[in-house]
Amino acid sequence: MVKMKYILLLLIAIMPNLLNAIALKNIEIKDAGITVTKDPAEGEINACKKFKPTKQQLIAFFKSSEVSKENKWLHEYYSSCVSTGNVEFENGVSGEWVLQSSGLGMVIPDNGDSIYFFRKDNSWEDPMAGTYGLEN
Numbered sequence: 001m002v003k004m005k006y007i008l009l010l011l012i013a014i015m016p017n018l019l020n021a022i023a024l025k026n027i028e029i030k031d032a033g034i035t036v037t038k039d040p041a042e043g044e045i046n047a048c049k050k051f052k053p054t055k056q057q058l059i060a061f062f063k064s065s066e067v068s069k070e071n072k073w074l075h076e077y078y079s080s081c082v083s084t085g086n087v088e089f090e091n092g093v094s095g096e097w098v099l100q101s102s103g104l105g106m107v108i109p110d111n112g113d114s115i116y117f118f119r120k121d122n123s124w125e126d127p128m129a130g131t132y133g134l135e136n
Contacts, residue, residue, distance in 0.1 A: 023090035047127035048081035076133030
């Protein structure tokens, strides 16, 4: 009986991530380690060059991120360091992705409706770590 309780608690804890999981069919990296700041300082350019997520890291990110139709994380987790590319999901949705080093990502599908993704504690180097909002 006690073991069943622990199994049930474990399932409740991981269920939100399982429901959000999106299977990828293909992902390509177009640009990595760039900044979106207009006229950035040399230090920012050099820092952002460190943000180079691998294909495996991106797959893990998309599989376990929280997903939303609203960009509810931008205020707390904005980073000027980004990587970009193209993605195709198993459900047929495809489009361009933009990922900030903070773990805030966006996919702009071919139909134009943005999908937002967020995950803390990613394995890539985040040159802006420690600069995010109070909830970090």
